[in-house]
Amino acid sequence: MKKLTIALVGQPNVGKSHLANALSGSNLKIGNFAGVTVEKALATFSKEGFSIEMIDLPGLYSLDDFSADEKVTKDFLLQENYDLILNVIDSTNLERNLSLSTQLMELGKKMVIALNMDDEAQKEGIDIDTEYMSKLLNVPCIKVSSKTKFNMSALLKSILHVSSSTLESPKLFFSDIIEEELQKITTFLNEKHFNHPMLSNRNIALGLLWQRKHIYALMHEFPLFVELQPLLNHALGYVYMYAQTEDIEDVISKEHSAFAKGITMDVMHLKTQKIKNLTQSIDALLIHKLLGLPIFVFLMWGLFQLTFTLGELPMNWIEAGFGWLGESVGAGIDNEILKSLIVDGMIAGVGGVIMFLPNIMILFLGISLLETTGYMSRVAFLLDGFFHKFGLHGKSFIPLVTGFGCSVPAYMAARTLKNKKDRLLTMFIIGFMSCGARLPVYVLFAGAFFDEDMAGNILFIIYISGALLGLIAGKILRITAFKGEDEPFVMEMPKYRLPSLKLIWFAVYSKSMMYIKKAGTFILLASMLIWFISSYPKNTLIEESYTAHIKTLQDDASKSTMENEMREKLMEKTYLGMMGKTIEPFFAPLGFDWKMSVATISGLAAKEVIVSTLGVLYSLGSEVSEDDSSLRDTIAKSISLPAAVSFIVFVMIYLPCIAATVVFAKEAESLKYTFYLVLFTFATAWALSFLAFHVAGYFYLT
Amino acid sequence: MNLSQISKNTKVMIKTITAQSLLKKRLYSLGLGSGKEVEITEISLQKNTIKIALGFSSIALRMEEAKMIEVEAIV
Numbered sequence: 001m002k003k004l005t006i007a008l009v010g011q012p013n014v015g016k017s018h019l020a021n022a023l024s025g026s027n028l029k030i031g032n033f034a035g036v037t038v039e040k041a042l043a044t045f046s047k048e049g050f051s052i053e054m055i056d057l058p059g060l061y062s063l064d065d066f067s068a069d070e071k072v073t074k075d076f077l078l079q080e081n082y083d084l085i086l087n088v089i090d091s092t093n094l095e096r097n098l099s100l101s102t103q104l105m106e107l108g109k110k111m112v113i114a115l116n117m118d119d120e121a122q123k124e125g126i127d128i129d130t131e132y133m134s135k136l137l138n139v140p141c142i143k144v145s146s147k148t149k150f151n152m153s154a155l156l157k158s159i160l161h162v163s164s165s166t167l168e169s170p171k172l173f174f175s176d177i178i179e180e181e182l183q184k185i186t187t188f189l190n191e192k193h194f195n196h197p198m199l200s201n202r203n204i205a206l207g208l209l210w211q212r213k214h215i216y217a218l219m220h221e222f223p224l225f226v227e228l229q230p231l232l233n234h235a236l237g238y239v240y241m242y243a244q245t246e247d248i249e250d251v252i253s254k255e256h257s258a259f260a261k262g263i264t265m266d267v268m269h270l271k272t273q274k275i276k277n278l279t280q281s282i283d284a285l286l287i288h289k290l291l292g293l294p295i296f297v298f299l300m301w302g303l304f305q306l307t308f309t310l311g312e313l314p315m316n317w318i319e320a321g322f323g324w325l326g327e328s329v330g331a332g333i334d335n336e337i338l339k340s341l342i343v344d345g346m347i348a349g350v351g352g353v354i355m356f357l358p359n360i361m362i363l364f365l366g367i368s369l370l371e372t373t374g375y376m377s378r379v380a381f382l383l384d385g386f387f388h389k390f391g392l393h394g395k396s397f398i399p400l401v402t403g404f405g406c407s408v409p410a411y412m413a414a415r416t417l418k419n420k421k422d423r424l425l426t427m428f429i430i431g432f433m434s435c436g437a438r439l440p441v442y443v444l445f446a447g448a449f450f451d452e453d454m455a456g457n458i459l460f461i462i463y464i465s466g467a468l469l470g471l472i473a474g475k476i477l478r479i480t481a482f483k484g485e486d487e488p489f490v491m492e493m494p495k496y497r498l499p500s501l502k503l504i505w506f507a508v509y510s511k512s513m514m515y516i517k518k519a520g521t522f523i524l525l526a527s528m529l530i531w532f533i534s535s536y537p538k539n540t541l542i543e544e545s546y547t548a549h550i551k552t553l554q555d556d557a558s559k560s561t562m563e564n565e566m567r568e569k570l571m572e573k574t575y576l577g578m579m580g581k582t583i584e585p586f587f588a589p590l591g592f593d594w595k596m597s598v599a600t601i602s603g604l605a606a607k608e609v610i611v612s613t614l615g616v617l618y619s620l621g622s623e624v625s626e627d628d629s630s631l632r633d634t635i636a637k638s639i640s641l642p643a644a645v646s647f648i649v650f651v652m653i654y655l656p657c658i659a660a661t662v663v664f665a666k667e668a669e670s671l672k673y674t675f676y677l678v679l680f681t682f683a684t685a686w687a688l689s690f691l692a693f694h695v696a697g698y699f700y701l702t
Numbered sequence: 703m704n705l706s707q708i709s710k711n712t713k714v715m716i717k718t719i720t721a722q723s724l725l726k727k728r729l730y731s732l733g734l735g736s737g738k739e740v741e742i743t744e745i746s747l748q749k750n751t752i753k754i755a756l757g758f759s760s761i762a763l764r765m766e767e768a769k770m771i772e773v774e775a776i777v
Contacts, residue, residue, distance in 0.1 A: 062731035066724060093758045096733040249723060253730040279760070280743065289747045381762045385750030394751070394762070418724075488725050488767050492732060493753060493760040 001051045004163055007077065009104060010088035011097055012059030013374070013494035015116045015146050018503060019088055020056045022146040023156065048160060055082065061492075063103045068415035068423070077107060078214060084110040084163050091121035091128060091143065092495070094268050098260035101137075105170035106210070108203040110162050111139050114155055118143040125272035133267040138171040147500065169200045173262075174255045177242045181235035182206060188231055192224050208232055209239070211248050279495045283378070292382045303366040304463060305456040307439070311359035312452065315443075318358075319630065322351030341531055345616055349527025352615035352631060353519045353608045356440035361512050363436055367405045368507040372499035376401065377491055384489050390471045391478025393417060394489050396426040400470070403433035404463070405511070407660035410435075411667045419487040424668060425477055431656050431681055432470025434463055436515075437607035441651050444611055445644050448636040466652045473684065481676075518606065526605055527612045534576040534617060542569050571617075590650065590686065591643035591693040600650060606657050642700050646693035653685035705740070705754070706768035713741045714773040721770045729771075732761055739776065 008016045024043040043054040060070040063077070077085070087104050089097040094115075101113060115121075115128060130141045140158045144151045173179070185205035194201060196218075207215030208228070219225050236248070243251045286292060326347040333339040370376050376398055384394025395416055403410035410430045417423040434442070442462050446455040546566035553559050571577050572594075580594030587597040595617045603610040611631075618634045639647070655661055655678060665674040708714055716738045719726055733756055734740070743760065744753035753762050 062727065064724065064727045064731065066728050095757065096731075096759060099731060099733075247723065249727060253727060253735070257730065257735055280755075283744065283753070283760075287744055287746075287753065289745070377762070381744075381751055381753060382746070384762070384764065385746050385748050388750065388764075486766075488721075488728075489751065489762065489764040490725070490728055490732065490767055491762045493762055 001046065001049055004050045004052045004084070004160075005082040006052060006054045006084050006086050006159065007080075007082045008054055008056045008086050008088060009073065009077065009100075010059060010116075011061050011090070011100055012492065014059065014088045014090040014097065016059060016088045017056055018146040018500055019114065019116055019144070020054050021500070021503060021506075022149050022152055024052075024054065047156060050160060050163075052159075054086075060100070062100055067418045072415070077104075077109075082109075084112065084159060086159065087111060087113045089113055089115050091115045091117050092124055092126060094126075094128065095260050095264040098263055099256050102172065102256045102259050105137070105139065105172055106203070106206055108167075108169065108199045110167055111170060112155070112159050112162055113137070113139055113141040115141060115143045116146055118150060119145040119148050124277070125270055127269045127271055129267045129269075133263065136171065136263060136266060138168055167198075169203065172206075173259060175258065177238060178209070178251075178255060181209060181238060185209065185228075185231060185235060188228065192227075194222070194224065209235060210252055277495075279374075282496050283493075286375070287378050287381055292378075296379055296382060300463075301460050303363070304460040306366075307359050307362045307456070307459065309452075309456055311356075311362055311443075314358040315355055318355045319351070322347055322355070323630075326351070340535065341528065345528050345531025346524060348615045348631075349530070349612035350519050350524050352611045353440060353523050354516065356443060356608075356611075357512060357515060359439050359443055360436050360515050361508055363439060364405055364508050364511045365504070367401065368504050369499065370401060372497075372504065374494045374496045377493050380491060381493065387471075388486075388489075390475045391482070392426065392429070392471070392474050393422050393487050395491060396422070396429070399426055399430060400433050400467075403430040403435060405436050407431060407433075407435050407656040408663045411660065411663045414667065417487065419484070421482045421484040422487045424673060425474060425482045427664060427668060428477055428677060428680065429470040429474045431660075431677075432466050432473060432653065434466045434652055435607065435656055435660075436511075437657065438651055440608055440611045441603075442648065444614075444632060444635065445648055448632040448639075449641055449644055462648060462652065469653065469688070519608070522606060523608055523612055526602065526609050527616055530576065530602065530613050530616050533579070534571060534574050536574055539570055539573040542566065542573065576617075589693075590646045590689040591640070591697075592647060592650075593639075593643075596639070596643070596647055600647075600654070603651065604655060604658055606659070607651070610651065640700075642693050642696035645696040646689045649692040650685045650689040653681055653688060655681045703773060704769050705742070705763075705771040705773050706752075706765045708742055708773065710742050710745055713739055713776050715739050715776050717772040717774050719771050721767070725767070725770075729767075733757060733759060734761070734771065740773070 008020055010016050020043045024045040043056065045052055055076070057073040057076055058069040060066075060073045062070075063074045065071045065074060076082075085104055085107070087101050089101065104111060113133075115130060121128065128143065130143050133141045140162060142151055142155045142158055144155050174182070182202060182205050185208060186202045189201040189204060194204075196204060199207075204215060204219065208219065209232070219228065239248075239251055240246055243254070245251065286295060288295075326343045329347065330339050330343040333342065370379075379401075380394040380397045383397050387394055387396060396414075398416060399410045399413040402413045407430050410433070411427055414423050414426045414430070417426060442459055443455075446458040446462070450458050543566065546562065546569070550559055550562050550566075553562060572581065576598055577594065580598040583597050583601065584592070584594040587600065592600065595614065598617070599610045599613040602613045614635065615631050618631060618638065635644075661674065661678070664677060665671060668674060705714070705716075716734060716736050718736055719729055719734065721729060729735075738756060740754045740756045742752050743755045746752070749765065751762060751764055752768055753760055
């Protein structure tokens, strides 16, 4: 089977991912994080004897290297091997989209243009003559709609046709003076019988005139370059004189936009006069001077309320389910050690994490809605003024919101920032946005210490205060470590669009599966490890002396107190207990007991592990068979409120997890900054927890 | 006069853009350029950021960037 690699290229928000989805049917295997495409995503399927691989590249406005993610796409287009460019265009914004197409046409690759969102264009009375357009550009142009799946087979047919025939150079026209100079250079190359396997002579001439580095590098190797040089000098002199500028980029921009404008005027017809569209009316409310921000805060509050209240019900079922599983499995096992490993270690640990799946799903649903509807850039607009005061950029909002899901894609999403210092600063702040893995810890503690109707508010307060702390930290870092020039704020505000349910479901589903997978593998192993080091070595001496002592006691109350005391003493003598006791002094000023200290350290592996660690530690140390065996009740009983507050503050601030830290190091391209990040987060977490413990303690006592 | 001095809901035409090279290219690729008609559709509360409508799309800018865009009234 012949392999075909297609690069999907287009400006942001033209529906590339959606089109990839619609084209490949159910065979989609996108590995990126939905909404904001930060990594090259793959979709593979086969058709008519071709095995087709589509690479969904990050959207870009032009090939100018404006930001790091645009560079990813440009580098791919210039350096990697692929068979065809599928340029996706938003039919309702033809002229601007065509200016990128013009740049792509200059690359001298096989190309097909998909005019996406045809359904929308129809509604807006936009009529595009694709037949004429294909003829003008010498590139097949096909109207499609990924939403209604209109013309998918025609597009696929065209892709297969183009890729199996020889390269036909796209037609680009420039102003007379440029055409004249191009002709001179092309004629010279033709006369010298110069032949390049991939690029036509006109293409090379164009690359030379536009001063493209890669074409210069290519031509430099040939002896005829010496003769070419004076010709080029002459040509450039003419062009500069004519355009009245010394900057070739100015000339190129003007030529490209003139070409795009010309084509648009030739092929596009507006049937109806444009009336005030829906987006404008929604914007009148959502980015309203006074109402905009309160609406945003309200929506966020609603999301966290929903996360807690809607998640509560299935959470109780899952908790009950795992409780039942533990009991019934436990009843069938005679071996005490094996029983303890399975019930107290594996089931308690994994169950404690799986329990929060509904909350995680709701959170990711909210984030992907925010990303795909177009609301995200409105929030960036609303917050830019505010963020700017804290040394951040309006666009920082996008990675920061992603950070509420997981820090790993958030670090990658920071690539949309152009300036390195802005990027680093944003990345330092991302950790303050509590990630999804911390949600279980918060839900556990909020549920343990507050009534159901307050818990959602507490959750909201935790997230908001984390974000505010992040802003303050941003300001401090800005005036100390990351001094520098401001990055300009220029951002498109895309149309509001109803997201594709399939893509949303895909995002939530893949995140949920990742979560379950993590619980089933990583968390399971961690739970077993923690069970082991918290059960061994066995100390028979203590056990014997306590058992003897308990036997002498008469009433049940003192018996059970003694039993609990025995379990505590036993646990303290295990590996984990010894470890906990060693690090306890470090955490003691924060009000943590040794169990909490251990959970904090194990949370470095993944934040969910905190919950499973606490689950294992407290289920080993307490009466499992009693009614109040739920982890929440145990925690409410054995941890004081000030210590709990202090614990939450610590979890809120310290390092997200090892995996995220590795990604940070990769994205920051610096070990020094990674070291700073570790130091910075631990120091801040410790100091603020200390403060929180004492402030909470003061209020708690009075 | 430049774009930052224009009041809301007035249509103007862009004369020149005087930004440094990379920013200028970005503004071009977003569809701004001499001869284009634009209209300010929203100004943020503290007058830091503006939203402009341009043909079929909308763009957000800071006042600093708006100052780099010279415009003239449409007659």
